[in-house]
Amino acid sequence: MQQLGIGSRVEHPHFGKGVIVDIGSEFYTIWFKTQNGTKSIGKEYADLKIIEATTATSAENNTTSLADIELALNNILDQRLHEFQLVPMANKWNNGTLILQPNDASMQPKEIPIETFFHKIVMVRDRLRLIEQKINSNKTLTDEEKIDIQQYITAVYGSLTTFNVLFKETHHQFKGSGNKE
Numbered sequence: 001m002q003q004l005g006i007g008s009r010v011e012h013p014h015f016g017k018g019v020i021v022d023i024g025s026e027f028y029t030i031w032f033k034t035q036n037g038t039k040s041i042g043k044e045y046a047d048l049k050i051i052e053a054t055t056a057t058s059a060e061n062n063t064t065s066l067a068d069i070e071l072a073l074n075n076i077l078d079q080r081l082h083e084f085q086l087v088p089m090a091n092k093w094n095n096g097t098l099i100l101q102p103n104d105a106s107m108q109p110k111e112i113p114i115e116t117f118f119h120k121i122v123m124v125r126d127r128l129r130l131i132e133q134k135i136n137s138n139k140t141l142t143d144e145e146k147i148d149i150q151q152y153i154t155a156v157y158g159s160l161t162t163f164n165v166l167f168k169e170t171h172h173q174f175k176g177s178g179n180k181e
Contacts, residue, residue: 001032002050002053003043004020004023004028004054004055005020005023005054005055006020006021006022006023006054007019007020007054007070008020008050008052008053008054009050009051010028010030010048010049010050010051011048011049011157012030012032012039012041012047012048012049013047013082015030015032015034015035015039015096016032016033016034017031017032017033017034017051018030018031018033018039019031020128021038022038022073023041023151024071026042026043027040027042027043027071028040028041028042028043028046028048029042037116038041040071043176074106077081087122087125087167087168087169088168088169088170088172089114089115089118089167089168090165090166090167090168091168093114093115093118093166094114094115095113095114095115096113096114097111097112097113097114098111098112098114098117099111099112100112114166117166118166121160122172124160125174127171128153128156131153132153133150135153136150154176155173155176157174157176158174158176159176160174161173161174161175161176
């Protein structure tokens with residue numbers, strides 16, 4: 001697709017007719033009358049029909065708009081928020097078994113591979129971190145409310161410090177309110 005300049009008139013199959021009002025490195029910012037606002041549309045979007053093209057100036061082709069930066073940041077955050085870090089377990093626990101022995105001798109003990117248990121603990125830790133991020137970035141909670149909720153999360157971390165023995169590296173371990181960095 002040719003490089004369009006600001007002022008080019010286009011037609012989108014869903015949003016209708018629009019005018020390019022800003023150009024980023026990979027996206028056009030297009031004002032659509034039907035939306036009464038702008039949308040970011042990829043420059044390579046094949047279904048964008050050109051009604052009237054204006055030539056893109058070299059300055060327009062080389063600019064990175066605030067919309068481009070926001071879109072890139074949102075994409076990175078969306079990808080990273082759902083990724084979980086690979087955390088190594090202490091070698092002494094490799095191929096080990098966690099045995100849950102009931103007090104009642106007539107009942108069978110439950111055996112769980114330590115790797116499975118460790119993976120669950122790491123998932124709990126990572127999800128707690130996601131909750132913290134969502135709380136801290138929440139725009140409707142006051143700072144006082146954020147601190148109040150954060151205290152509960154810190155207490156949960158403190159309760160989980162028992163499992164620190166499973167972690168190979170100390171920087172991956174749980175830290176409660178007693179372990180200030």
